[in-house]
Amino acid sequence: xxxxxxxxxxGYLVKKGSMFNTWKPMWVVLLEDGIEFYKRKADNSPKGMIxxxxxxxxxxxxxxGKRMFVFKLTVAKQQDHFxxxxxxxxxxxxxxxxxxxxxxxxxxxxxxxxxxxKSIRLPETINLSALYLSMKDxxxxxxxxxxxxxxxxxxxxxxxxxxxxxxxxxxxxRNRREGLLLASSLLxxxxxxxxxxxxxxxxxxxxxxxxxxxxxxxxxxxxxxFFCEGYSSDDDVVLKEEFRGTIVxxxxxxxxxxxxxxxxxxxxxxxxDPAYLHYYDPAGGEEPLGAIHLRGCVVTAVEDMPDTKKxxxxxxxxxxxxxxxxxxxxxxxxxxxxxxxxxxxxSVARTGK
Numbered sequence: 001x002x003x004x005x006x007x008x009x010x011g012y013l014v015k016k017g018s019m020f021n022t023w024k025p026m027w028v029v030l031l032e033d034g035i036e037f038y039k040r041k042a043d044n045s046p047k048g049m050i051x052x053x054x055x056x057x058x059x060x061x062x063x064x065g066k067r068m069f070v071f072k073l074t075v076a077k078q079q080d081h082f083x084x085x086x087x088x089x090x091x092x093x094x095x096x097x098x099x100x101x102x103x104x105x106x107x108x109x110x111x112x113x114x115x116x117x118k119s120i121r122l123p124e125t126i127n128l129s130a131l132y133l134s135m136k137d138x139x140x141x142x143x144x145x146x147x148x149x150x151x152x153x154x155x156x157x158x159x160x161x162x163x164x165x166x167x168x169x170x171x172x173x174r175n176r177r178e179g180l181l182l183a184s185s186l187l188x189x190x191x192x193x194x195x196x197x198x199x200x201x202x203x204x205x206x207x208x209x210x211x212x213x214x215x216x217x218x219x220x221x222x223x224x225x226f227f228c229e230g231y232s233s234d235d236d237v238v239l240k241e242e243f244r245g246t247i248v249x250x251x252x253x254x255x256x257x258x259x260x261x262x263x264x265x266x267x268x269x270x271x272x273d274p275a276y277l278h279y280y281d282p283a284g285g286e287e288p289l290g291a292i293h294l295r296g297c298v299v300t301a302v303e304d305m306p307d308t309k310k311x312x313x314x315x316x317x318x319x320x321x322x323x324x325x326x327x328x329x330x331x332x333x334x335x336x337x338x339x340x341x342x343x344x345x346x347s348v349a350r351t352g353k
Contacts, residue, residue, distance in 0.1 A: 057099055
């Protein structure tokens, strides 16, 4: 029986059309031997498939000056495919895994992440991939939390102590010492990611072990909705909840109108249930002026908008493309704030209802 190709990475990216200069959100799946792309995550049949054998990848790609974080995949028949990620780290992660997949298939090898089994003496009977899926089980796995430390809020993460507790309670290990070895392997092979200075310093070799069994060492799953934000300012008062969901992020942004293409300051409130970005008159008023449905959307940084005069010379812009392909253009106050908004919206688009 032929083995199905491994799913290496998947998520929403913006893809350029092959015939027209249109950019549309696609659910992209990186396999060992190719890239499949779907119109929506729930679709059973892909819109297309790009073979990786003999391909090459180029990043950064400067072919489109108005779009940031674009990478180009050139297949063996010299056809180019362009994808845009939401931010720098996401683009680099896609490029890194695609490069590795191309290297393995061109060399006739199976894709495998860097193994640390020998260095930490991990038994061959342990299946890290299966263990990772168990850890992510919504009912029996590790619970993702909102944690606070050093005037920062870490969303969709958990502590090192929680990981070791789960490994012991699930009988994956016999004791906490074995749990520390197993968690270090999960970290080294990319199944866990460090969040915050304490866990990052340990992962970089500044501690006795790469993984820390501590309540103030934070970690997250690489394909979760993790994002970090600072505390809100005194002026950024949390509004009362007109809706069911928890407020994930709020603040003022410039929004471009759909009809007149003019820019106005709006107060935006991002909630996780339902997954909407509501916007209000910043001068006051409890009723929202409108809302952007985020479930299945794609959000990316952009340098400029087509067919419209840019608001100013800062170009701290980002674009939300909804599941039904409505485009919204917003401008943040700084590049850091733009990245925070993009990551927050991404998390709600993936996990919200």
